[in-house]
Amino acid sequence: MEFALPPFLPFFLGALVVAVLRGRVQAGVAILVPILGFANLWFGMPGAPETLQILDFTLVLVRADELAMLFGWLFHIAAFIGLVYSSHLRDTTQQVAALTYAGSALGAIFAGDFITLFIFWELLAVSSVFLIWARRTPRAIAAGFRYLLINVFSGVILLAGALVHLWETGSLEFSYIGLEAGLAGWLILLALGVKAAFPFLHNWLTDAYPEATPTGTVFLSAFTTKVAVYALARAYPGTELLIYIGGAMAMFPIFYAVIENDLRRVLAYSMINQIGFMVCGIGIGTALALNGAVSHAFNDVIFKGLLMMSMGAVLHMTGRINGSELGGLYKSMPITTVLCIVGAASISAFPLFSGFISKSMVMQAAMDEGYPVIWLALLFASAGVFHHAGIKIPFFAFFAHDSGIRTTEPPLNMLLAMGVSAVLCIGIGSYPDVLYGMLPYEAEYHPYDWSHVITQTQLLFFSALAFVWLNLTGRYPPELPSVNLDAEWFYRRLAPRAVGGVVATLVAAHAVLDRFGQRQMDRAVAFVEHHHGPEGYFARTWPTGSMVALVALVLVASLVFYLA
Amino acid sequence: MAAPKDEKPGWFDDWGNVKKLLRIFYVVCGLLFLVDFLYHRHALTEWEGFYGFYPVYGFVACVVLVLVAKQMRKVLMRDEDYYERERDDD
Numbered sequence: 001m002e003f004a005l006p007p008f009l010p011f012f013l014g015a016l017v018v019a020v021l022r023g024r025v026q027a028g029v030a031i032l033v034p035i036l037g038f039a040n041l042w043f044g045m046p047g048a049p050e051t052l053q054i055l056d057f058t059l060v061l062v063r064a065d066e067l068a069m070l071f072g073w074l075f076h077i078a079a080f081i082g083l084v085y086s087s088h089l090r091d092t093t094q095q096v097a098a099l100t101y102a103g104s105a106l107g108a109i110f111a112g113d114f115i116t117l118f119i120f121w122e123l124l125a126v127s128s129v130f131l132i133w134a135r136r137t138p139r140a141i142a143a144g145f146r147y148l149l150i151n152v153f154s155g156v157i158l159l160a161g162a163l164v165h166l167w168e169t170g171s172l173e174f175s176y177i178g179l180e181a182g183l184a185g186w187l188i189l190l191a192l193g194v195k196a197a198f199p200f201l202h203n204w205l206t207d208a209y210p211e212a213t214p215t216g217t218v219f220l221s222a223f224t225t226k227v228a229v230y231a232l233a234r235a236y237p238g239t240e241l242l243i244y245i246g247g248a249m250a251m252f253p254i255f256y257a258v259i260e261n262d263l264r265r266v267l268a269y270s271m272i273n274q275i276g277f278m279v280c281g282i283g284i285g286t287a288l289a290l291n292g293a294v295s296h297a298f299n300d301v302i303f304k305g306l307l308m309m310s311m312g313a314v315l316h317m318t319g320r321i322n323g324s325e326l327g328g329l330y331k332s333m334p335i336t337t338v339l340c341i342v343g344a345a346s347i348s349a350f351p352l353f354s355g356f357i358s359k360s361m362v363m364q365a366a367m368d369e370g371y372p373v374i375w376l377a378l379l380f381a382s383a384g385v386f387h388h389a390g391i392k393i394p395f396f397a398f399f400a401h402d403s404g405i406r407t408t409e410p411p412l413n414m415l416l417a418m419g420v421s422a423v424l425c426i427g428i429g430s431y432p433d434v435l436y437g438m439l440p441y442e443a444e445y446h447p448y449d450w451s452h453v454i455t456q457t458q459l460l461f462f463s464a465l466a467f468v469w470l471n472l473t474g475r476y477p478p479e480l481p482s483v484n485l486d487a488e489w490f491y492r493r494l495a496p497r498a499v500g501g502v503v504a505t506l507v508a509a510h511a512v513l514d515r516f517g518q519r520q521m522d523r524a525v526a527f528v529e530h531h532h533g534p535e536g537y538f539a540r541t542w543p544t545g546s547m548v549a550l551v552a553l554v555l556v557a558s559l560v561f562y563l564a
Numbered sequence: 565m566a567a568p569k570d571e572k573p574g575w576f577d578d579w580g581n582v583k584k585l586l587r588i589f590y591v592v593c594g595l596l597f598l599v600d601f602l603y604h605r606h607a608l609t610e611w612e613g614f615y616g617f618y619p620v621y622g623f624v625a626c627v628v629l630v631l632v633a634k635q636m637r638k639v640l641m642r643d644e645d646y647y648e649r650e651r652d653d654d
Contacts, residue, residue: 139648258633259641331574367608375608383625399576406571451606458596459622465593466626468586477634483647485640492647 060112238285292361
């Protein structure tokens with residue numbers, strides 16, 4: 001496809017314009033940007049990729065095949081919803097960061113070579129961190145630095161992998177790599193894995209997303225990880241390792257989600273769980289599985305965005321987000337409650353909601369390709385996601401016990417953004433053919449047959465029954481103000497301690513050296529004082545006398561050398 | 565923030581309402597379980613096609629999930645300011 005402008009450019013130009021505007025005009029112009037960008041994609045003509053010559057390399061700035069276009073549409077929708085949601089803000093930092101961030105995500109998915117990808121990959125990190133810092137709390141600033149370090153590091157590995165790949169193959173093309181490519185393949189997979197929040201590499205996400213501003217998290221949850229999913233689908237389809245990584249990702253975060261108190265952190269864990277389904281589908285690598293992975297990414301951006309927005313609305317209105325402090329808000333925020341439940345039903349994959357038509361493609365493919373254990377794990381994760389995202393989020397925020405908090409619905413723009421997402425969730429779930437028509441691979445799939453509808457409903461109702469039973473019998477763990485240790489412990493606690501130990505040793509060594517140096521210095525000073533001090537030989541004569549003595553010495557020396 | 569005194573109690577504040585809702589929920593669950601015996605399901609495999617597989621799996625999975633997570637708390641749970649406090653100590 002050929003576009004009037006590279007898809008990222010309207011966003012970057014928009015960011016420049018928004019930077020000098022203020023107030024309502026600023027918010028209005030920001031919302032116009034994704035609309036213009038959408039039109040730019042819509043009126044694109046079939047054509048050759050757009051290239052740029054730099055040194056000896058051909059950079060492919062825009063390669064718009066079906067896979068890239070699917071994410072292109074998605075990111076425009078996500079940016080639009082996010083900008084409507086944040087249009088009450090009067091914070092230029094956040095508006096500019098959001099537009100730059102969305103533009104970088106578009107740049108990355110349309111990139112046709114690794115250098116272009118790398119540039120946008122780093123821009124993603126650098127632009128999005130301002131959405132975290134804009135919370136302007138010490139906690140958010142610290143989390144932002146950790147986020148930035150890890151994400152920039154991912155880019156550095158990506159570049160290293162790309163250079164090894166260039167050296168081995170002579171090509172920078174961003175296409176299938178696979179692990180057969182050896183070192184380059186592993187490096188690039190690691191870089192993508194950091195951004196996709198693979199197990200043990202995932203804590204930047206659960207650390208930073210809940211610390212961002214109420215509106216910032218909505219953008220964060222849309223772009224970074226989905227760019228990584230896109231890149232995995234492009235470079236590693238059918239890589240068996242990903243099936244197991246995806247299975248692990250779908251499983252372990254749900255345990256954390258059950259005991260986590262910060263409801264936006266619950267959603268962050270749940271996000272890793274959903275990416276697990278996508279990674280698994282990419283690993284399976286059949287047309288059905290890949291379609292499942294990318295369509296689930298599409299749906300996840302919208303329903304996870306909706307859930308994040310509903311929790312953002314709660315945080316915005318009450319200043320609280322911990323399950324232990326919330327409850328009973330259905331009375332003062334009924335519309336938000338209903339919209340949150342639509343998001344919850346979608347992520348839980350209730351029939352007629354969007355998750356239902358995408359998640360099952362991955363599961364069907366897992367069974368078809370002979371991975372029954374993975375299928376069981378994904379089914380466990382499906383029940384679990386309903387449990388923590390589908391029930392826990394709405395229950396502890398809007399129902400449970402009455403926390404005594406009385407507030408009102410959030411501003412109209414927030415409700416509108418959530419409304420658009422809710423309509424999309426139900427629309428895509430009820431009329432899946434629109435989304436299916438955009439999928440990049442050829443595969444026949446019909447989500448609405450009786451067996452699928454009934455078994456899925458059974459699974460969900462009995463998961464809910466388990467919640468009811470555990471709650472009524474007092475077995476359900478209460479929401480407690482707490483932190484749960486995760487892989488981040490290694491770099492937030494162990495490493496600082498280890499570094500602290502090393503530093504202490506160095507300080508001690510430095511003190512010893514310091515004393516030694518001090519002694520040498522004292523001796524040097526004493527030496528000078530002995531010769532030049534009040535009692536010294538050179539103090540007895542005028543400086544001219546010293547000079548004459550020195551000149552005589554030089555003359556004698558030169559005479560000796562001359563004669564020798 | 566305390567609730568204002570003259571406020572009408574919410575629908576869910578009445579335990580009787582919740583009980584009614586739960587009773588309907590139990591009936592739906594029962595019917596969903598029985599449906600398995602009434603229609604021919606396209607099973608993916610032999611064991612997955614067994615009567616009541618999905619309801620039982622969903623229920624057991626969630627109970628296991630919650631009980632395991634509860635045990636995890638004993639090992640993993642720390643005070644809310646765990647990481648911040650460390651920084652101050654050092």
